[in-house]
Structures are given as structure tokens and as C-alpha cells.
Amino acid sequence: MSDVIIIGNGPAGISAALYTARAGVVTTIIGRDLGSLNKAEKIENYYGLSQPVTGKDLAIIGINQAMSVGAKYVEEQVVGILYYGEKFVVQTNKDGYAADSVIIATGSQRSAPRIKGITEFEGKGISYCAVCDAFFYRKKDVAVLGYTDYALHEANELSPVANSVTFLTNSETLIAEVPDEYNVNTNKIAAFEGDDKLTTVRFENGETLAVDGVFIAYGVAGSADLARKIGAETENNKILVDESMSTNISGLFAAGDCTGGMLQVAKAVYEGAKAGTEAVKFVRRLKK
Numbered sequence: 001m002s003d004v005i006i007i008g009n010g011p012a013g014i015s016a017a018l019y020t021a022r023a024g025v026v027t028t029i030i031g032r033d034l035g036s037l038n039k040a041e042k043i044e045n046y047y048g049l050s051q052p053v054t055g056k057d058l059a060i061i062g063i064n065q066a067m068s069v070g071a072k073y074v075e076e077q078v079v080g081i082l083y084y085g086e087k088f089v090v091q092t093n094k095d096g097y098a099a100d101s102v103i104i105a106t107g108s109q110r111s112a113p114r115i116k117g118i119t120e121f122e123g124k125g126i127s128y129c130a131v132c133d134a135f136f137y138r139k140k141d142v143a144v145l146g147y148t149d150y151a152l153h154e155a156n157e158l159s160p161v162a163n164s165v166t167f168l169t170n171s172e173t174l175i176a177e178v179p180d181e182y183n184v185n186t187n188k189i190a191a192f193e194g195d196d197k198l199t200t201v202r203f204e205n206g207e208t209l210a211v212d213g214v215f216i217a218y219g220v221a222g223s224a225d226l227a228r229k230i231g232a233e234t235e236n237n238k239i240l241v242d243e244s245m246s247t248n249i250s251g252l253f254a255a256g257d258c259t260g261g262m263l264q265v266a267k268a269v270y271e272g273a274k275a276g277t278e279a280v281k282f283v284r285r286l287k288k
């Protein structure tokens with residue numbers, strides 16, 4: 001049994017583990033892949049980097065760092081959490097793990113529909129992060145693939161710098177209230193096309209749209225589903241926390257992209273550190 005289980009091995013989860021493990025609290029991190037960082041071609045806006053680093057490298061460095069200070073790392077997929085008053089059981093696809101406290105740091109899954117070319121052009125015109133990549137599309141024609149408020153949020157990040165922003169709903173009903181300044185195209189997409197870089201969106205009706213970039217914002221993450229399973233409050237699929245990263249469930253904390261706000265490494269690291277520190281206090285109080 002662990003004192004603390006951290007679900008998620010991204011910047012938030014690893015940062016939390018550095019604080020819990022170094023405080024002598026028995027810590028298990030459960031993660032299923034390298035998360036958002038694995039999609040980041042390079043990171044250069046985080047403190048202390050003398051040169052850009054790939055997201056994948058940063059993620060692996062973090063996991064090794066947490067293990068070096070005593071955290072246990074389990075590579076499994078969490079499918080549920082049970083809460084028995086003062087104890088949690090985290091269920092994975094392989095096992096069940098008990099703990100006094102749980103930190104959810106599962107990021108904000110960015111789901112994408114299966115469209116030809118979407119994976120091929122990732123980092124070459126297809127992006128999953130407007131706040132990260134808008135700078136590279138100054139005065140360019142971009143599109144946002146999505147239909148919810150998340151897509152609108154991404155469009156609002158892009159519009160001050162881009163020449164034009166078009167919503168591509170891929171035949172989904174537009175849920176967000178899109179201002180007139182944006183173009184909306186509701187046609188079903190057949191493929192993203194180009195040579196080295198994305199240049200064209202081809203629709204099933206044969207029409208095409210010339211683009212320099214497409215930002216994927218298709219629905220929101222599943223982190224909130226885990227939280228909801230044990231009655232933690234969520235809003236717009238983000239987990240609600242107070243300033244100490246506590247949810248409304250005693251002993252359950254959340255940190256990083258899954259709490260919303262700025263989807264950046266720096267914010268995830270801060271929230272992880274805070275959640276870790278608070279989880280240590282919580283566990284020590286229980287043991288007294």
C-alpha cells in the first residue's frame with residue numbers, strides 16, 4: 001500500500017512525486033504513456049533550458065528523476081478510482097492499488113477524429129496547442145478542427161496573430177457560439193494533404209481549403225471522468241480544485257492540465273508541487 005498514488009506521469013505528476021517521495025511519503029506513480037509532452041516537438045519556454053529539448057526527452061528525464069528520489073513507477077492504465085471513506089483504491093487495467101491519498105494529474109486528453117493525414121502532418125502543420133504554436137502562424141491562414149468551447153478558446157488564441165481562422169466542424173453540430181469574425185465550414189473532411197507540410201484540407205464533397213495550419217481541439221479530456229467516478233466536482237470537463245489543489249473529496253488532489261487554465265509545463269509543475277506538498281501534510285495528519 002502507498003501513502004500517495006499519483007495518476008499521471010507528466011510534468012504535474014512527476015513534480016508532485018518529487019515533493020512526496022523526498023518527504024519520505026511512500027509514493028506510486030501510475031502512467032500509461034508519455035502524455036502531451038510526447039507530442040511536443042520541442043520545448044524552449046521552460047526555465048533552465050540552455051537549448052530546446054524534445055517533449056519526449058523531457059518526459060523521460062522527469063520519470064527517471066522521480067524514481068531516483070524513491071518514487072515507484074507503474075506503467076498501466078487507470079480505469080477507475082474507488083473511495084472507502086479514508087482509503088482510495090486506484091484500479092488499473094491490470095491491478096488495484098490502495099492509498100491514503102490520490103493526486104490526479106492525467107492531463108487534458110486531446111482527442112482527434114480519424115482523418116487521413118492527421119497523424120502524418122503532426123508538427124508539420126497539424127498542432128494540438130494554440131498557445132504553444134500560434135507564434136509560428138503569424139499572418140497565416142489557419143483552421144481549428146472542433147465544435148465546442150475548447151475549439152473557440154483555441155481560435156481566440158490564434159485570431160490576434162493569424163490572417164484568418166476557420167472552424168472545421170467535420171459535420172459535427174457546432175456547440176460553441178462562434179463570433180462572426182470566424183469562418184465556419186461544416187463539411188465532412190476527407191483528408192489533410194500537402195507535401196512536406198500541410199497545405200490543403202480536402203472535403204468529402206470534393207471542395208478544398210488552402211491552410212497553413214490546423215489546430216485540433218476536438219472535444220475535451222477524459223480526466224474529469226476519473227474524478228467524477230468518486231464524486232469530485234468538475235466543470236466543463238476540468239477538475240475543480242481550491243488554491244491547495246484539493247478537490248471536494250478529502251485526500252483527493254488534482255494538478256496540471258486536468259484542472260484547466262494555462263496548458264503549459266510551468267503551470268503543471270507548480271500545481272504538481274503544491275498538490276504534492278498538500279498530500280504530504282494530509283498523510284502526516286492521518287498517521288498522527
Ligand SMILES: Cc1cc2nc3c(=O)[nH]c(=O)nc-3n(C[C@H](O)[C@H](O)[C@H](O)COP(=O)(O)OP(=O)(O)OC[C@H]3O[C@@H](n4cnc5c(N)ncnc54)[C@H](O)[C@@H]3O)c2cc1C
Nearest residue numbers: 008010011012032033035036078106107256257263264265
Ligand atoms: C504539441 C504540443 C506542444 C506543446 N508545447 C509546449 C511548449 O512548448 N511549452 C509548454 O510549456 N507546454 C507545451 N505543451 C503543453 C504541455 O505538454 C502540457 O501543458 C503539460 O505536459 C501538462 O502536464 P500534465 O502533467 O498536466 O499532463 P500530461 O503531460 O498530459 O501528462 C498526463 C499523464 O497522465 C497519463 N494518463 C492519462 N490518463 C491516464 C490513465 N487513465 N491512466 C494512467 N495514466 C494516464 C498520461 O500517460 C500522461 O503521462 C505542448 C503540448 C502539445 C500537445
